[in-house]
Structures are given as structure tokens and as C-alpha cells.
Amino acid sequence: MAPQRFREQFDHIQRAMPDVPLAMGPDDSAEFLYEKGVVIARDGEEARMVEDTVRAYFTEAPDLTPDHVRRASAETNRTGITRIRVGDPGEGGAQGDPTVAHALRAVRQREDRAGRRLVSRNHVVHIAPVNACPGDEPVPAPVTDGTNPSPAEAVHDPQTAVGVLVIDTGLMHDYRACSQLAHVDGDRAVEERDAGGMLKQYVGHGTFIAGVVAAVAPNTNVTVLGTLNDVGAILESEFGAKLFEAVDRHGWPDVISLSAGTSNGRTDGLLGMDAFMEELRTRRTLLVAAAGNNGSEIPFWPAAYADLPEYADTVLSVGALRSDGEFGACFSNHGSWVQVYAPGERLTSALTGFDAPVPYVYQHSTYDACRYGFTYECTCQHPGHTGVLTEEQQTTGSKPDQVMFEGFAQWSGTSFATPVVAGMIAAHMTAHKETDPRAARQQLLAANAEFAQVHGDRVPALRPPTWRPVPVVALTPGA
Structure with missing residues (x-):
């Protein structure tokens, strides 16, 4: 059996970050890692707009829960970024998070009108990877x-x-x-x-x-x-x-x-x-x-x-x-x-x-x-x-x-x-x-x-x- 390097590294990083449920992305592949149930947006008016847009979108979709949509982290710092919870991080497995994908789609039309990105997955930044690690082990x-x-x-x-x-x-x-x-x-x-x-x-x-x-x-x-x-x-x-x-x-x-x-x-x-x-x-x-x-x-x-x-x-x-x-x-x-x-x-x-x-x-x-x-x-x-x-x-x-x-x-x-x-x-x-x-x-x-x-x-x-x-x-x- 060939080693499954990405899966091994995913499990390793998840054990080190036990309080942050992670998923592999984008949706059905393993290109990157990100936080489940959460998207990020710029503080202030943009965060409020993203929150309102996603909640309205989820209200119209019977399989999604609008009550989950709320700012998970309102701290303001120099990065100007707010975490917005859009789903239950405990739901589903590690292979993608459909709720996060829906939240991104909900805002896409507004992004097209604004001419810039308004929302993003909360990616895991890691030591330059071969599937989340260096090119080999020392x-x-x-x-x-x-x-x-x-x-x-x-x-x-x-x-x-x-x-x-x-x-x-x-x-x-x-x-x-x-x-x-x-x-x-x-x-x-x-x-x-x-x-x-x-x-x-x-x-x-x-x-x-x-x-x-x-x-x-x-x-x-x-x-x-x-x-x-x-x-x-x-x-x-x-x-x-x-x-x-x-x-x-x-x-x-x-x-x-x-x-x-x-x-x-x-x-x-x-x-x-x-x-x-x-x-x-x-x-x-x-x-x-x-x-x-x-x-x-x-x-x-x-x-x-x-x-x-x-x-x-x-x-x-x-x-x-x-x-x-x-x-x-x-x-x-x-x-x-x-x-x-x-x-x-x-x-x-x-x-x-x-x-x-x-x-x-x-x-x-x-x-x-x-x-x-x-x-x-x-x-x-x-x-x-x-x-x-x-x-x-x-x-x-x-x-x-x-x-x-x-x-x-x-x-x-x-x-x-x-x-x-x-x-x-x-x-x-x-x-x-x-x-x-x-x-x-x-x-x-x-x-x-x-x-x-x-x-x-x-x-x-x-x-x-x-x-x-x-x-x-x-x-x-x-x-």
C-alpha cells in the first residue's frame, strides 16, 4: 500500500490542534486544509454584510441552518479579520465542508459586484508542504x-x-x-x-x-x-x-x-x-x-x-x-x-x-x-x-x-x-x-x-x- 502522505499529515496537524475541527479542501479533493464551519471576512460593514447574506441564503435552503450563522470572533486587530460561524464544526467528516462551500457561494454575487473577494475559508498555513510538510524528513x-x-x-x-x-x-x-x-x-x-x-x-x-x-x-x-x-x-x-x-x-x-x-x-x-x-x-x-x-x-x-x-x-x-x-x-x-x-x-x-x-x-x-x-x-x-x-x-x-x-x-x-x-x-x-x-x-x-x-x-x-x-x-x- 502506498503511503497516504496528505492523510497522515492531516491527522498529525488535527491532533496538534484538537480544538479546531479541520477539513480538506476545496470540496472533494485534498489541495489544502481549513477550519470547518467557519469563514472569514473583513471587520465591520463587510463582516455584517457577509453574515446577513449567508443567513438569508441559508433560510432559503431547507438543508442548511440559518441559526448557525453568527460572528464567532469579533476581536478587532490590525489584520481586520472576523471569523463567522456558518455551520456546526462537529458535523460531517474531514473530506470537505459543504456548509462552508454554500456560504462562499452565497456571497459570490456580491463579490462580483464589489470587484473583490469578501469572504474566504479559514485556511491552515503550514510549513511549506509536500502535503503539509517539508519535501522529506531529515x-x-x-x-x-x-x-x-x-x-x-x-x-x-x-x-x-x-x-x-x-x-x-x-x-x-x-x-x-x-x-x-x-x-x-x-x-x-x-x-x-x-x-x-x-x-x-x-x-x-x-x-x-x-x-x-x-x-x-x-x-x-x-x-x-x-x-x-x-x-x-x-x-x-x-x-x-x-x-x-x-x-x-x-x-x-x-x-x-x-x-x-x-x-x-x-x-x-x-x-x-x-x-x-x-x-x-x-x-x-x-x-x-x-x-x-x-x-x-x-x-x-x-x-x-x-x-x-x-x-x-x-x-x-x-x-x-x-x-x-x-x-x-x-x-x-x-x-x-x-x-x-x-x-x-x-x-x-x-x-x-x-x-x-x-x-x-x-x-x-x-x-x-x-x-x-x-x-x-x-x-x-x-x-x-x-x-x-x-x-x-x-x-x-x-x-x-x-x-x-x-x-x-x-x-x-x-x-x-x-x-x-x-x-x-x-x-x-x-x-x-x-x-x-x-x-x-x-x-x-x-x-x-x-x-x-x-x-x-x-x-x-x-x-x-x-x-x-x-x-x-x-x-x-x-x-
Whole structure:
């Protein structure tokens, strides 16, 4: 039986958010996750209009209950978003929520007249997923082999260091034992281990990303925030407020590195991020965002803001190249909305276990063949392991594979291609004494003469000088 990665991740996230019933969407597929029985709208008159419109629509539909329609959360914050309950979250299963779909249809005519979106599902924003997780699970790497990319030769100068804010999971307790993280600070990870002493899934994600930024651009002050400490997931209605919280605490940095997001079946962004994105446009900060790991052309937000004209200079979307850097990684999202690609398969960076080895048990099983149809030895298959969450393992009682981390790890995903690009922009700023990160982005891309092949297209590729390509193994001729 092939692993059901999306279902495994859905169950994992639902257990971590027990008070928020979730559904898979849009209606009869598994493209994204969202809160059951709830839609979101802008505070004030728009929220009242949505509430009244949905209630009237439900009154006319005998199978729907107008009494459920009411504002579930009236708190006003800088995001200007209100949650509106439109159904009983306890009804139905996880495969879509028809009541939410009806509520969206009820408002559609008013949206057409207004010329903009008035209501949305309350999506789950999560660590850039292959079905809600990174491209694979981490693999231990010998400390003696060093990191890949290797640390660039540059001196850290606090006066000229480029500020990089990483919105992710927090830092592991022993991260300072890695010398290249000497100028990294921020939140600590919450509950690094489970009750059995095993390393929890994703807790080292932010530490790994910080290590990549610091390797590519040593002259950086990297701050890692634990915004996604809860299994790397957060509701859209809360995410915008958390982003505002981050810049309120630490100021607007030169670069924000964000390896999280969601698709939403639309081409106009996330309603819950509208206020933050509008504020971002007025600042000098550049948002570098992961394109996601669903092997799809479907826009993934906030990375896909890069394709909207008003955000073209504000957001840089990043896809992943496979380990040889010549082609796109099997898992990487792609399409016209992805602006640049960087190495994102089998990178090596800091994780945990510097003080003492830390055990980890795999959560997912690998596949017999690439789930995206690629024919090279990709991370879908290698290295092979059996995971705890796989249905076959649960029914047969076979023992999942366990490893020990002793500092470094090898990991894959657009999650990690993103800090490569963030670091290259920061390094360009240092090398050229450029103080404007958006100007540095333009200069770096304009001067870049490297390309790769992604689904038959020739795309811009950024490969840091200290990155070492790893040859791929073709499983069939022509791979």
C-alpha cells in the first residue's frame, strides 16, 4: 500500500490542534486544509454584510441552518479579520465542508459586484508542504562532512550586517554549539521531544533554515521566531496578526525568510494576510517565500504574491532544484508565479544533538517510486524508511525506523531553497554595499546568467558559490 502522505499529515496537524475541527479542501479533493464551519471576512460593514447574506441564503435552503450563522470572533486587530460561524464544526467528516462551500457561494454575487473577494475559508498555513510538510524528513549527516552550502568567507560586522527575520519554528536548545550560528538569536523551540524522549516532527526546521542563511551570508543578524512552533501550522485568521507581532517585536528587517504558506484555489492571495501585505508594500523589507512542495502549478501563498503586479518588487518566490542543480526537484511547485529556483534537495545544515545524540523515529514511509512521476533517485524513495503514521505499519505492527541526530542533518524542500536565496540577497548587499534589499534583489537577478530546466522550461537558477552539487542517480534511461 502506498503511503497516504496528505492523510497522515492531516491527522498529525488535527491532533496538534484538537480544538479546531479541520477539513480538506476545496470540496472533494485534498489541495489544502481549513477550519470547518467557519469563514472569514473583513471587520465591520463587510463582516455584517457577509453574515446577513449567508443567513438569508441559508433560510432559503431547507438543508442548511440559518441559526448557525453568527460572528464567532469579533476581536478587532490590525489584520481586520472576523471569523463567522456558518455551520456546526462537529458535523460531517474531514473530506470537505459543504456548509462552508454554500456560504462562499452565497456571497459570490456580491463579490462580483464589489470587484473583490469578501469572504474566504479559514485556511491552515503550514510549513511549506509536500502535503503539509517539508519535501522529506531529515536524515543524519556527519559533522565532519560540514554543511552544504559551506560557510562563505566573510566577516560578521554588527554595524553592516544584514537583518534577516526567519518566521518558522524556534531554535533548538543547543544551536549555539554550531559555530556558524553564533550571530543567530530568537525564540526557542517548544517541546523538542515527546514523552518518550524522541525528537518531535519539524522542531528543528527553523534552526536548519537559520544555518543555511548564515552559511550563505555570514554577515547577517538572523532572528528566528517560533511563530509556527505548533507542528508548523497556524490558522489564516491568526497568521497576519502573528506577522505584525513579529515586526512589532523586532522591527522591519531587510529580509523576511518565510518557508510556509497554503494554496487556496484562488489567484488573489490570502484574505487573512491582506492587511500585512498592504503594510509590507510601504516598507523596504523584501519577503522571500517558499513556493511549496506539492509538485504542482497551483499558486501557493504568500509566495504567489510575487506574480501580482502590485507585489512584484515586494515578494520573491523560490522553487527548489534537485541535488545536481540542473533540474527542478520532483516535489517543487512550479509555474509562471515561481520567480527563481535554488538548490533545495539534500542540503546539509544544523539541526540538534550537538550536546548529546538525540533519537528520532520516522513519521512517514518512503515510496516505491516517485509520487510525482520523476525517474531519478529522489527523496520520495531514498533513503528508504518505514514511518509511524503509515497505515500499513499500523496494521502490521512492523517497527518504524529510528535514527540518531548528532548535530547536522540533510533535508529537502522549498523550505530550504528559500533561505539559500535570502542569504544570496544578503550576501549581495554586503558585497556591493547595497542598503536596499529590493534593489539588491533586482541587481542579483539581472546579473544572474545561470539557468535550470523545470518541467521543460528554462528558469533562472541561483546557486551559491559554496554549494556543492550532488550527482543524481537515474533510475531509468533519460531521467
